[in-house]
Amino acid sequence: MMSDCPVVSTKLGKVSGFALAKAKCPEAQQVYGYLAIPFAKPPVGNLRFKPPQSADAWKGTRDGTKYPPGPMQSTRYVEIFAKYVANYRVADENPRYFDEDCLYLNLFTPKTSNKAKLPVLIWFYGGGFSAGSSVGYHGQTICGLQDVVLVVPQYRLNAFGFISFGKNSSCPGNMGLLDQKMAMEWTRDNILAFGGDPNNVTLFGRGSGGISVSSHVLSPMSRGLFHRAISCSGVANCNLVTKENNDVSTGFLLKELGIMDRDPEIILAKLRSLSAKALMEAQEISAEYHENPLQKLDDFVTVVDGKFLSKHPRDLITDGNFAPVPFIIGCNNTEFCGVLADRFPKGFVTGEIGEKQAMDLTKIAWQVADNIPSNKLDEGVGLVKKEMMRYISPDDRYKWSKLPTNVMLDTLILLPGVEQAIAHSDAGNPTYMYYMTQQLRMHHNRAFSKDMTKKPEFCEADHIDDEVFTFGVPFGNGPVAKEMKFTEDEKNLSKQWMSFICNFAKTGNPNTPMSLTNWTSFKRDDQRHLVVKMPLEEGVDLMGERFEFWQNLRAKMATT
Template sequence: MSDCPIVSTPLGKVSGFALAKAKCPEAQQVYGYLGIPFAKPPVGNLRFKPPQSADAWKGTRNGKKKYPPGPMQSTRTVEIIAKYVANYRVADENPRYVDEDCLYLNVFTPKLSNKANLPVMIWFYDGGFSAGSSVGYHGQTICGLQNVVLVVPQYRLNAFGFISFGKNSSCPGNMGLLDLKMAMEWTRDNILAFGGDPNNVTLFGRGISVSSHVISPMSRGLFHRAISCSGVANCNLVTKENNDVSTGFLLTELGIVDKDPEVILAKLRSMSAKKLMEAQEKSADYQENPLQKLDDFVTVVDGKFLPKHPRDLITDGDFAPVPFIIGCNNTEFCGVLADRFPEGFVTGELSEKQAI
């Protein structure tokens, strides 16, 4: 494998590694740079707040062969998803390693020249808003055969990324989507050093996240094409007016009875990330609808990122005027659903109480 050059970004230098070539004669060498911070760690007082720009670092950051920890998510969900997601090991990685300090991205490129001007693709991993990470997603094939630069950012999930207390509160929700917006801003400002063209960026992957950015006025100009591989935002199951039900279940599990959002947020910020995640995992069992247990906290109409429900923004023609491909996956999510639904789901023998 070829030596991997050190890349200088506006925030500092980062080292990388050379991936094994894809098994095609025409495949190019691809270089990977893992765990680059695009925002400050969303911990302590920054928990439940919009992402803040990352600080610069001294020296050369090690981006070799170690994926960043995934966002906070329940052990139960990780184990279910892990059964059905292909994971090709290209670096030292642990798909079950999670941490609240998760706002990092990985870059893969076949050409390291600020004059290469290659198309850029930003991948939003699947797993709903309750599971997923950048582990296992790499550019060995897509970059090596299609001559593009791939960016794979992580974003906050579950209550950490989507708890909300109303449009007029200090926590209106959608922090996870704002994480992705900041990752797009990082791409705009840094991708030239990795051989990418900041004026030729395509979003693809998790359809709800992708289409939310197509619709949101806050993301305009940060991308130029979009591909939704699984679902869209104008679905009542994944975009709501508020997350009051899931928030209420979580607070009940934690024994929090306060009504003032600021008092509640202060108590939630004082807890360990592990305790909060365990409480959310237990509170999910309060949901009677098995589908809802998959995404206890989802996108909401927060008045800023989503000023209206997506269906209304679409009706108004208020969305990014970019080429947009919408699709779905064969046997969409069937394996995961079978694990989540109660006995009798496959045969259609659910009781009236269990039925959706």
């Protein structure tokens, strides 16, 4: 297979690749894959917890046919999501193979001529900055049908990527975001040889990957390295995933390790002396010290480090301090209802939880979303219930399951997304929003998959579901871990969604003359957005009165 794939010369050395099987679509073209290309030195030994360093050159031709190990992480997070993940394998991969030496990127392209100058998309995976890797993401369909280049870099996670000891320390945090930035610099310097245009780069990502994209839009350190941005199911101005510091998580980890020193340099020296396995095992335990279940999942996250992020993203957005690039922001309408179903109380899936359980879950979601002090939760949660139940029928058997998950969607994803979209649009930048509601039948009907874990009946478009459409999984060609079948509507939506994404990457406007529906740009006054389902629809007033409700309640909780 290697003989069918051109060897490409990067600025650090030559790399071989492989020819992927063509996507199951008549118009699909040949795509070539180049795996495990180093873009930074291994962040091990004395380089642990430090910003990434440029990779060394190599002699001969590097083998680019095998996936790299994923970043250090707990396998328990893999197990949470693995039951619902849908993809095709294009090379040998092991989603449970992790190593501290992880700073590699995978690249997929339909052309390797330096004259092709195709649009480039850089994908940042999600996982709450605690999990995730490049495994499962490839360009078989999106590159084969849309004539784009796909780059999937890996970045450090959890304490390895986000432990912090203050703005003035040698470890202010956000190493994972700096890994992404170095991958963007590598792309700028090398992508021409893979058929890509270094002057037409789009960042896109889901969950913490979308938050990462939003962070790069806000950071002056990333300016000029990309030209368009797409944040799916997450932006940076969310308190759960962007904090002033990681002091609480760092303290829990040091307590678990029995490190009592106060000098950051002494602490760092002791942490660097540990094996990666020992450090990861301690994190698995210390994450459980958090009282709030959501913080157990999102333990170490992005921080205001004074460099990459000079202020909290909310303040940067208010100041208008962001890159003036075209921006797509969006989410799914029942985020977390499926993938986190096992984390909710018994009865959540069947609609048999009671009001008290629903209110307790609502407090958990709202507290971390807006940093609500514990002594104010009871005062405010009654107002939350009154407002949110206006949109749920009293006869709905799933009403108490929907209440906390709707609050999670609003406060963790939708409200921050609309806030950033308004600021971005008000500044005169092309801005688009979407709201996906398409339900994947394989998650609900055994006729479409006997293997896939089924989701609650009321779950429509769940967290991660959009990736199936983004990467053209309905047209995948290769071995699968689970049986998957797709409806004609799902196939058509995937084609149209890839067209929107890639035309946006090409021009800054998602529409083409062939678009089934015109995607109108987002403005503050009417909040027009694309409702992503078949048939496609245009929506208005995305959050309705809930937008002002949440903003007013946040202000009330901050002053009373």
